Structure formats: structure tokens, C-alpha cells
Amino acid sequence: MSEEVLRTEHISKSFGRVAALRDASIQLAKGEVLGLLGDNGAGKSTLMKILTGFHKPDSGKLYFQSKEVELRSVSHARSLGIEPVYQDLALINELSVYRNMFLQREIMHGGILRILNDGAMREHARDHLDEMGVNVPSVDVEISKLSGGQRQAIAVARSVYANAKVLLLDEPTAAMGVRESAIILDLIRRLKEKGEVSIIIVAHNYAHIFDVCDRVSLLQNGEITFDRLTKETSVEELMNLVLHELRSARERISRS
Amino acid sequence: MPGDKVDSLLPRQEPVRRVERHSLARRVGLFLLHSREASIAIAALVLVVYFWSTAPAFLSIGNVANLAEYAATTAIIAAGEVMVIICAEVDLSAGMVYALAPFVMYFAHEAGVPFGLAILSALVVAAIVGTINGFVTVVLQIPSFITTLGTLFVINGFTLTISNGYPVQPKGTPLVSNIFGGNPISQISWAIGITLALQFVLNKTRWGLHTIATGGNLLGAAEVGIKVGVIKMGNFILCSVLGGLAGILDAFRISSIDPLAGGTDIMFMAIASSVIGGTLLTGGSGTVIGAFLGAAVLGILKNGFTLSGVSAFTFDMILGAAILVTMVINVRLSQLRAAGGNG
Numbered sequence: 001m002s003e004e005v006l007r008t009e010h011i012s013k014s015f016g017r018v019a020a021l022r023d024a025s026i027q028l029a030k031g032e033v034l035g036l037l038g039d040n041g042a043g044k045s046t047l048m049k050i051l052t053g054f055h056k057p058d059s060g061k062l063y064f065q066s067k068e069v070e071l072r073s074v075s076h077a078r079s080l081g082i083e084p085v086y087q088d089l090a091l092i093n094e095l096s097v098y099r100n101m102f103l104q105r106e107i108m109h110g111g112i113l114r115i116l117n118d119g120a121m122r123e124h125a126r127d128h129l130d131e132m133g134v135n136v137p138s139v140d141v142e143i144s145k146l147s148g149g150q151r152q153a154i155a156v157a158r159s160v161y162a163n164a165k166v167l168l169l170d171e172p173t174a175a176m177g178v179r180e181s182a183i184i185l186d187l188i189r190r191l192k193e194k195g196e197v198s199i200i201i202v203a204h205n206y207a208h209i210f211d212v213c214d215r216v217s218l219l220q221n222g223e224i225t226f227d228r229l230t231k232e233t234s235v236e237e238l239m240n241l242v243l244h245e246l247r248s249a250r251e252r253i254s255r256s
Numbered sequence: 257m258p259g260d261k262v263d264s265l266l267p268r269q270e271p272v273r274r275v276e277r278h279s280l281a282r283r284v285g286l287f288l289l290h291s292r293e294a295s296i297a298i299a300a301l302v303l304v305v306y307f308w309s310t311a312p313a314f315l316s317i318g319n320v321a322n323l324a325e326y327a328a329t330t331a332i333i334a335a336g337e338v339m340v341i342i343c344a345e346v347d348l349s350a351g352m353v354y355a356l357a358p359f360v361m362y363f364a365h366e367a368g369v370p371f372g373l374a375i376l377s378a379l380v381v382a383a384i385v386g387t388i389n390g391f392v393t394v395v396l397q398i399p400s401f402i403t404t405l406g407t408l409f410v411i412n413g414f415t416l417t418i419s420n421g422y423p424v425q426p427k428g429t430p431l432v433s434n435i436f437g438g439n440p441i442s443q444i445s446w447a448i449g450i451t452l453a454l455q456f457v458l459n460k461t462r463w464g465l466h467t468i469a470t471g472g473n474l475l476g477a478a479e480v481g482i483k484v485g486v487i488k489m490g491n492f493i494l495c496s497v498l499g500g501l502a503g504i505l506d507a508f509r510i511s512s513i514d515p516l517a518g519g520t521d522i523m524f525m526a527i528a529s530s531v532i533g534g535t536l537l538t539g540g541s542g543t544v545i546g547a548f549l550g551a552a553v554l555g556i557l558k559n560g561f562t563l564s565g566v567s568a569f570t571f572d573m574i575l576g577a578a579i580l581v582t583m584v585i586n587v588r589l590s591q592l593r594a595a596g597g598n599g
Contacts, residue, residue: 074479074481078481084479086476088475088476088479089476090473090475090476090479091473091476092468092472092473092476092540093472093473093540094468094472094541095465095468095469095472099465103469103477103480103482104466104480104481104482106462106465108462113457114461114462114463115460115461115462116460116461116462116465118460
């Protein structure tokens with residue numbers, strides 16, 4: 001767990017006069033699961049969009065596999081192996097599971113017509129989902145027929161299949177019931193056991209994901225205020241930090 | 257379909273299927289539920305039987321040929337509309353391109369361009385219109401309804417200007433004329449060929465897959481790296497070119513190029529065919545074969561009512577009601593499909 005995959009140093013980003021990120025430093029080792037926690041508006045999605053190459057930071061440095069990089073675009077980040085799984089999952093409801101798995105990475109027969117090799121895609125998708133322990137009725141069913149947890153699992157499996165080195169999960173358990181959340185947390189655990197891919201889970205509900213994380217970083221008002229291994233902290237400690245922030249915010253409001 | 261042949265060449269695991277015994281009625285019901293084309297095909301069949309029983313001349317060779325020609329033109333434009341509508345866009349200008357293209361062909365030939373090249377230049381002009389539709393919609397981000405409403409009027413005015421409002425007669429060698437609509441079976445052959453080709457593109461090629469993805473989840477498709485702008489642009493161009501081609505075919509068939517031909521009438525017929533055939537205006541889902549059958553149903557209705565002496569005024573009421581009823585049924589069926597799981 002020592003090989004470094006991703007590290008940021010003092011990243012900041014403003015939109016006009018609003019400072020979304022002031023000072024964000026995070027680190028991620030190979031096979032590690034990092035929980036990036038924080039309330040709405042703390043700067044989580046801005047940091048995520050910087051890591052995916054969507055936004056460029058105003059200042060600060062980003063290291064990928066110990067080398068400083070400047071992410072030019074989303075596809076540049078993706079070519080390095082930084083794979084985001086957005087909240088909308090970027091799945092197409094009208095298409096089957098296997099066609100979603102290979103979206104934009106289709107296996108084709110070649111030629112100018114670019115005829116799809118459905119047989120090969122179906123088989124690879126089935127094998128890969130089996131290997132990852134993702135349970136779907138069939139790779140031929142439309143995404144619209146699957147539950148929220150299954151969809152999330154398909155989206156994660158797709159990114160892993162694309163040789164992801166860093167998986168960015170945006171609120172994977174948001175709007176999900178306990179059973180659905182269990183599907184996705186299970187999948188994260190299995191990925192952790194294999195140890196090939198590092199994962200950043202962006203979430204505001206830390207109780208949900210605390211157990212699967214190796215490390216948690218807390219973003220408050222655009223700053224990383226807390227960064228510790230999960231075995232050295234607890235849900236209660238995190239809760240106290242957030243409560244403390246809440247109380248001081250309330251005091252500020254009542255004073256003004 | 258050729259795609260199935262390609263599939264069968266590959267080593268494949270035996271699909272695991274639950275063998276269940278369904279009664280015949282249940283199986284037929286499930287088939288109708290799952291195949292959007294089947295329900296519209298049956299509707300067409302019922303109409304044929306009905307009109308045949310009320311007016312036996314309905315199935316005479318002359319009338320069937322007449323019907324096929326009428327439906328073929330609509331089906332060709334509808335095929336293009338399906339591709340655009342699956343992208344969650346719409347092309348209102350295709351009917352005006354239908355009127356413009358034969359004039360471009362005519363004037364190009366008058367200027368000394370050989371027949372083949374004159375037809376090609378007409379299709380290139382149609383493609384340019386499609387490019388403009390795509391550019392304004394994709395790059396300038398104007399809703400395609402507004403974009404193509406604008407080009408609809410621009411092209412109409414342009415066609416009327418270059419033609420001075422007068423019809424002309426198309427010229428061509430017998431061969432060119434026979435290929436492009438002069439021969440009685442030419443037009444329906446084009447329609448069937450284009451329908452099958454585009455259905456194949458839609459179901460079996462990367463272009464079709466990305467078209468469905470673009471209309472199904474625009475943001476998601478862009479997030480996985482699909483060039484959604486290129487997909488939309490390409491389908492606008494395709495739709496315009498098919499509109500132009502339909503116009504050229506009709507010009508040779510009728511032996512007249514009329515600046516007032518086609519227009520909004522044929523465009524709405526084409527869109528209605530797509531919708532009746534099972535293509536959702538919300539995008540992400542559609543069938544070219546369905547649109548072909550939709551065009552056939554509209555053709556049968558129009559032809560059949562004319563034969564049985566129903567006035568054109570009544571026809572419009574019936575057409576409108578037919579569109580509403582099929583849409584209601586379509587929506588109900590897709591809700592059933594969504595709720596019914598895998599059957």
C-alpha cells in the first residue's frame with residue numbers, strides 16, 4: 001500500500017469571486033480506497049472535476065504515479081486511467097447491458113461500416129461481470145430494467161474493464177436504499193481485495209461508506225481539514241468535526 | 257438480416273434460457289408487446305382487408321402501384337426523420353429540400369452538367385442544407401424545431417425564387433429516368449432498400465448505436481466520449497439528402513418539377529409515419545421498418561378513403577385521430593413493456 005498513484009498539492013479553484021477550492025491536498029496509494037467527504041458546497045465536485053480533467057486548477061500541483069501532470073481534458077485524464085463514474089452513470093437506458101459496457105469502446109468487425117461484433121461484446125461482458133461478481137439477469141436486458149444498485153455496478157464494472165487505475169465514484173450510494181447500497185459497497189470491497197485499482201469515493205454521507213474506506217479526507221469550505229486512516233479515526237470523530245463546523249456557522253449567522 | 261449471419265460465425269456460449277411453456281395466445285400477445293413493428297404491420301393488414309372488402313378495386317394492380325409510389329416517397333423521407341428523431345431532434349425542412357433538389361438538378365443540367373452529375377449536385381445541395389441545420393442546432397445550440405422551421409421558410413422562398421414559381425419538366429436519358437423514379441417499381445425499390453439499409457445501420461453499426469445513445473442520454477453519451485455533435489450533424493445531413501432524393505424520384509415519376517410540391521405536407525406525413533411506426537419523439541428509440549409500415553398505413557388510409565369516396569376533409573380528421581390513437585397506444589405499450597420486465 002505504499003506505491004503512490006495520485007496526489008494533489010494545495011489545489012485551488014475559483015469561479016468568478018467564489019472560491020470553490022482554497023487548499024486541497026489529497027493522496028491515494030495503489031489499491032487504496034479514499035473517502036472524500038464534505039457537505040454540499042464544500043468543494044467536492046470541483047475537486048472531482050479537476051481530477052477528471054474537466055476543470056483546470058488555478059494553482060497547485062497534481063501528480064499521477066509520482067509524476068507531475070497537467071490534465072488537458074477529460075479524455076486525457078481517461079487515457080491515463082482516471083475513470084469517473086458520474087452520478088447519472090452515463091448509461092443509456094435504451095441499450096442492453098453489454099452494449100453499455102462497450103459504449104465508445106465497441107468491438108467491431110472493421111470496415112467502413114463499422115459493424116458491431118455483438119457476439120464478442122456479449123461474451124466479454126458476461127465474463128467480466130461474472131469475474132467481478134456483478135449480478136444481472138442477462139447481459140441482453142436493457143439498462144432501464146435494472147435496479148439502481150445494479151446500474152451503478154454496471155457503470156463501475158465498465159470503468160474497471162477500461163483498465164481504470166483510479167476510479168472516481170461520485171456519491172455512489174446517494175438516493176439508494178440499504179439493499180442497493182450493499183450491492184455497490186460489496187463490489188468496492190471485492191475490488192479492494194484484488195488491489196489493482198485505487199478508488200476515490202466522493203460522498204456527503206460518511207456513515208454509509210466509512211467501512212469500505214482505508215482513508216478519509218474531509219473537505220470543509222474548500223479546504224482539506226482532516227486526513228486520516230480510517231483505523232485511526234471513527235464515524236463519531238468525523239461527526240464531531242462536522243457538528244463543530246455547523247455550530248460555528250450558526251454562531252456566525254446569529255452574530256451578524 | 258446480414259448481421260445475424262455475422263453473429264453466427266462467432267463462437268458463442270449457448271444462451272441460458274428458461275424454457276417456459278406459454279400458451280399460443282400468450283406468446284402472440286408477448287410478441288405484439290415486444291415488437292413495435294408487429295402491431296403496426298397488423299394494423300396495415302387489417303386496413304387492407306377492410307378496404308378490399310368495401311372496394312375490390314383497392315387491390316387492383318393499378319391501385320397498388322399508385323399506393324406504393326405514394327407511400328414510397330413518404331417512407332424515404334421518414335427513414336431520415338427516424339434517424340434525426342432518435343437523436344431527440346426533428347427536421348421540419350426535409351419537405352422543402354424535397355422541392356428544392358429537383359430544381360437544382362434541372363438548372364445544373366441546363367447549365368451543361370451531365371445527368372448523373374446534375375443529380376449528384378442536387379444531393380450535395382441537400383447535404384449542405386443538412387449541414388446548416390446541424391451547425392445551427394449543434395454549434396449555435398438553437399432547438400432543432402426552431403432551426404429547421406427557419407430553414408423551411410428560407411428554402412421554400414429560395415425554390416420559389418429560382419423557379420419563378422413555375423413548374424418545369426425534368427430531362428434525363430431513359431436509363432437515368434428509369435433508375436430515379438420513372439420506372440413503376442423504381443421508387444418502391446429505393447424505399448425498401450433505404451429502409452433495410454438504415455435499419456441495419458441503426459441496429460448493427462457503431463453509428464446507429466451512438467445515435468441511440470445520443471438521443472437516449474445526451475449528457476451520458478458525451479461523458480463516455482461519444483461525439484454527440486458529429487452524430488447529430490450526420491443524421492441531419494442524411495435526412496436532408498433523403499428528402500432531396502425523394503424529390504428527385506417524384507420529379508421523374510410525375511415528369512414535372514413543381515416548386516409547390518412536397519413542402520410541409522410531405523414532411524408532416526413523414527414525421528407522422530415515424531411516430532405511428534413506433535419512434536419516440538423524445539429520442540433514444542425508434543425503428544426505420546416501423547416508419548416504412550407507418551408510411552404504408554397512411555398511404556392505405558388516404559388511398560382507401562379516396563376509393564370509397566370519403567372526402568379529403570374527412571380524411572384529415574381521420575388521419576389526426578389515427579395519429580392520436582396510435583400515440584396513446586404506443587405510450588401505453590411502452591409503459592407495459594417497462595413494467596413487464598422480460599416477460
